Amino acid sequence: xxxxxxxxxxxxxxxxxxxxxxxxxxxxxxxxxxxxxxxxxxxxxxxxxxxxxxxxxxxxxxxxxxxxxxxxxxxxxxxxxxxxxxxxxxxxxxxxxxxxxxxxxxxxxxxxxxxxxxxxxxxxxxxxxxxxxxxxxxxxxxxxxxxxxxxxxxxxxxxxxxxxxxxxxxxxxxxxxxxxxxxxxxxxxxxxxxxxxxxxxxxxxxxxxxxxxxxxxxxxxxxxxxxxxxxxxxxxxxxxxxxxxxxxxxxxxxxxxxxxxxxxxxxxxxxxxxxxxxxxxxxxxxxxxxxxxxxxxxxxxxxxxxxxxxxxxxxxxxxxxxxxxxxxxxxxxxxxxxxxxxxxxxxxxxxxxxxxxxxxxxxxxxxxxxxxxxxxxxxxxxxxxxxxxxxxxxxxxxxxxxxxxxxxxxxxxxxxxxxxxxxxxxxxxxxxxxxxx
Ligand SMILES: Cc1ncc(COP(=O)(O)O)c(C=O)c1O
Numbered sequence: 273x274x275x276x277x278x279x280x281x282x283x284x285x286x287x288x289x290x291x292x293x294x295x296x297x298x299x300x301x302x303x304x305x306x307x308x309x310x311x312x313x314x315x316x317x318x319x320x321x322x323x324x325x326x327x328x329x330x331x332x333x334x335x336x337x338x339x340x341x342x343x344x345x346x347x348x349x350x351x352x353x354x355x356x357x358x359x360x361x362x363x364x365x366x367x368x369x370x371x372x373x374x375x376x377x378x379x380x381x382x383x384x385x386x387x388x389x390x391x392x393x394x395x396x397x398x399x400x401x402x403x404x405x406x407x408x409x410x411x412x413x414x415x416x417x418x419x420x421x422x423x424x425x426x427x428x429x430x431x432x433x434x435x436x437x438x439x440x441x442x443x444x445x446x447x448x449x450x451x452x453x454x455x456x457x458x459x460x461x462x463x464x465x466x467x468x469x470x471x472x473x474x475x476x477x478x479x480x481x482x483x484x485x486x487x488x489x490x491x492x493x494x495x496x497x498x499x500x501x502x503x504x505x506x507x508x509x510x511x512x513x514x515x516x517x518x519x520x521x522x523x524x525x526x527x528x529x530x531x532x533x534x535x536x537x538x539x540x541x542x543x544x545x546x547x548x549x550x551x552x553x554x555x556x557x558x559x560x561x562x563x564x565x566x567x568x569x570x571x572x573x574x575x576x577x578x579x580x581x582x583x584x585x586x587x588x589x590x591x592x593x594x595x596x597x598x599x600x601x602x603x604x605x606x607x608x609x610x611x612x613x614x615x616x617x618x619x620x621x622x623x624x625x626x627x628x629x630x631x632x633x634x635x636x637x638x639x640x641x642x643x644x645x646x647x648x649x650x651x652x653x654x655x656x657x658x659x660x661x662x663x664x665x666x667x668x669x670x671x672x673x674x675x676x677x678x679x680x681x682x683x684x685x686x687x688x689x690x691x692x693x694x695x696x697x698x699x700x701x702x703x704x705x706x707x708x709x
Contacts, residue, residue: 285311285323307660310668315342318689320673328673329697331683336500336532338563340610341686347562350606354599363391363595370601377608378569381541383550388577390570390588391596395531395557396430398568399493401590402527402553403434406491409525409576412583418490420454422482422524426461427494428501429529438493440502443678457481457489462507466497466546466646470510478515482522491525491553497543497646500532504651504682506644512547525552525576531568535559535608536616537684539624539647552576562607567600619687623648626691627683630698634705641679650698652681652705666708670700681705 292309301307311323318341320328333339340347354370361368375389390401403421410418423429423438430436436444437453446453459478464471482489496512499505519526528551533543537559540546544554553576557568580588627650634652635643642653658676667674674681681701685694 288323307664310664317341317343318686318693322668326668326671328668328671329689329693329700331672331674331685331697331701333559333684333686334563335558336537336684337558337561339535339537339559339616339687340562340607341688342563344562344610346610347564347603347606350603351564351599354602358598360594360597360599362593364591368596368598368601370598370605371596373605374569374596374601374608377605378556378571381608381612382554382571383544385550385552385573386554386571387574388572390572390590391601392568392570392590393592393594394430394566395555395568396432396435397592398531398555398557398570399429399435399438399527399529400432401570402493402529402555403438403491404590405553405570405572405576405580405588406525406527408580408583408585408588410490412579417488418524420485420488420490421456422478422485422489422492423456423458424461424478424494424499425458426499426503426505427529428499429493429495430531443502457485461499461503461505462511464508464511465644466506466508468508470508474508474511475514475518478511479518482518482524486522486524489522489524491527492519493527493529495529495543496533496551497546498533498538498649501677504644504649504653504680506538506646506649509547512544513549516547516549516551519552527551527553527555529555531555531557535611536620536687537647537649539617539620560607561600561604562610564603564607565597565600567597567604614687616687620648622691623685623687623689623694626694627698630695630702634702637705639708640705648684648687650683652701654679654681663704666704667700670704672697672700674701 288311293306298309312320313323314321318330320330371391378389379387392398392401407419421438426440429438433453437456441458459481462474464474492515516526528544530542534556552573554571561567624645624647627645631643631650634640639654640652641655644651657678663676674683
């Protein structure tokens with residue numbers, strides 16, 4: 273009987289995979305030559321279980337989000353409790369405790385000046401909201417000509433159109449959407465690294481652009497300290513401090529996109545804290561719900577919010593159907609409380625130290641260009657791009673879940689990963705890279 277059941281399961285999963293391959297888009301995927309999508313049946317702690325029975329140690333936290341690991345009892349309880357009361361209700365004309373409790377925590381956790389909270393669906397939408405806030409702000413101040421953005425090369429801000437327009441022009445493939453995307457200004461990628469001594473010439477390109485175009489620029493948008501999907505690059509806090517000062521000098525708003533870096537990933541609750549600065553607008557997402565449900569937040573200063581509200585439209589022009597979804601807000605509240613009550617700073621520091629030691633030997637391989645680590649982010653940059661068709665099965669065979677892009681193999685494990693599991697993850701990565709060497 274057991275054998276028959278096993279055979280049926282296998283058959284079912286073969287069907288699932290075949291249907292998936294024929295009909296389902298995956299992120300950045302081809303419908304002609306799709307990379308395999310591996311059926312996963314459950315996830316618990318730091319392990320994903322595949323349909324074939326294999327368990328993988330998760331190095332991705334589901335793209336920065338699952339900081340507490342999977343199937344966490346307290347996060348499960350938060351969703352279940354809320355589900356018994358109300359899964360969703362429109363946010364126009366109504367409010368509810370999960371949204372209020374979440375806003376209360378976000379206002380307390382972020383810099384004092386950020387007091388107004390817009391809850392929305394995803395990171396990309398949070399960036400759209402931030403850009404619309406900046407645009408409406410300058411309209412309300414009688415400066416409709418200030419509507420462009422100044423972004424950094426190597427940046428990534430999401431996949432919707434306005435967000436894409438602020439992504440790195442090359443890796444963001446602007447040429448494909450040349451006539452559709454709004455045109456923005458781009459400063460060179462900061463070259464001075466997080467741990468280097470500060471080189472004052474690093475800010476010169478940015479300083480020139482903001483000075484020359486200050487009358488057209490509504491806002492600077494950047495990922496503070498750690499650029500993520502545009503290159504996994506960690507830059508000097510002084511760069512960020514000077515950006516803040518230049519925004520003030522030239523009357524430009526600063527949007528900090530902390531969708532990836534927020535909630536402790538770089539070793540501080542928010543990466544802006546490395547430079548002791550506060551943005552005018554802050555975008556949060558990903559780890560906001562501990563990776564359980566899609567939710568993001570755009571926070572602004574009172575000045576930005578009130579200026580918009582006194583402008584021509586009399587309100588901020590955005591209001592998604594699923595705004596402040598109660599299930600997502602409830603789990604976000606639980607996730608923030610869990611983080612706040614944990615020793616995450618110590619854990620992230622330990623992971624930083626351990627990854628520095630255990631990933632360092634990768635740098636001796638001829639195929640590897642560089643290894644870099646910041647907080648709970650470990651990056652192995654290769655000389656050549658890695659083909660997912662080839663590398664994903666190798667990682668799975670080694671018992672780990674990593675998803676390289678381009679020349680970058682990177683890990684941002686759940687903070688709850690213990691040092692033995694982290695050693696298995698880094699050891700398997702070292703082995704796979706050196707065997708393929
Ligand atoms: C810095 C940053 N901004 C925005 C986004 C977009 O978020 P989402 O994928 O939730 O739309 C991402 C996603 O990777 C990100 O890393």
